[in-house]
Amino acid sequence: SSPLIENRGQLIVFEGLDKSGKSTQSQKLKEALLKDGQFVDLWSFPDRNTKLGDVIDSYLNKRLELDDRSIHLLFSANRWEKVSKLIKLLESGTTVITDRYAFSGVAYSAAKGLPLEWCKQPDVGLPKPDCVIFLQLSPEAGAKRNGFGEERYEKTQFQNKVLEQFMQIKDESWKIINADQNMEDLHQEIYKHIKSLKKEELKRLWEKD
Numbered sequence: 001s002s003p004l005i006e007n008r009g010q011l012i013v014f015e016g017l018d019k020s021g022k023s024t025q026s027q028k029l030k031e032a033l034l035k036d037g038q039f040v041d042l043w044s045f046p047d048r049n050t051k052l053g054d055v056i057d058s059y060l061n062k063r064l065e066l067d068d069r070s071i072h073l074l075f076s077a078n079r080w081e082k083v084s085k086l087i088k089l090l091e092s093g094t095t096v097i098t099d100r101y102a103f104s105g106v107a108y109s110a111a112k113g114l115p116l117e118w119c120k121q122p123d124v125g126l127p128k129p130d131c132v133i134f135l136q137l138s139p140e141a142g143a144k145r146n147g148f149g150e151e152r153y154e155k156t157q158f159q160n161k162v163l164e165q166f167m168q169i170k171d172e173s174w175k176i177i178n179a180d181q182n183m184e185d186l187h188q189e190i191y192k193h194i195k196s197l198k199k200e201e202l203k204r205l206w207e208k209d
């Protein structure tokens with residue numbers, strides 16, 4: 001492959017239901033790749049530290065009510081406001097790991113009953129992840145983990161619907177991993193998979209090629 005492809009950073013996305021271990025595992029992967037000498041940035045979506053992110057945070061904490069389509073578009077806009085920085089980082093050789101991305105955007109809104117195809121449209125053209133690590137945990141197991149139940153969406157019945165939607169949108173770039181295992185074993189499985197990825201040209205999400 002060309003030097004440009006060889007030297008670019010990878011975009012690695014963690015997806016999964018609430019409390020599936022995304023934050024812990026994305027942090028552990030970052031540390032492992034840093035140890036290998038790579039440049040790595042760890043992001044999360046929604047990014048609650050922007051003006052749009054502040055509105056999203058109010059919505060998630062139930063201080064604000066918004067129409068389902070309106071909040072869907074805000075989540076997407078919260079990704080688009082960071083895209084130029086994301087592309088710059090990838091092109092300059094930094095691997096970017098994100099805790100959630102457009103797949104959460106689609107799965108959570110479609111679980112409310114919005115049409116799946118409508119939900120995908122605002123995120124068409126975002127950088128396509130080199131890999132999506134999907135941490136699979138039953139909603140019932142997630143509910144037993146600490147901190148579940150405080151924010152909007154953290155209800156077992158709704159989580160089951162979100163899981164169904166995630167399974168509708170997965171593709172060949174997804175690696176589905178059983179998250180109901182010891183933290184260290186889970187990390188090793190993820191790390192091995194990431195190390196096995198081949199470097200390819202950066203593609204765009206949900207565009208016909």
Ligand code: 2DT
Nearest residue numbers: 045046075076100101104105108109
């Ligand atoms: P965290 O608990 O991971 O901060 O997520 N969500 C997230 C959406 O509905 N749409 C999106 O585009 C994204 C990125 C998932 C907070 C909640 O926000 C949901 C859980």
Ligand code: MG
Nearest residue numbers: 018019151154
């Ligand atoms: Mg949460």
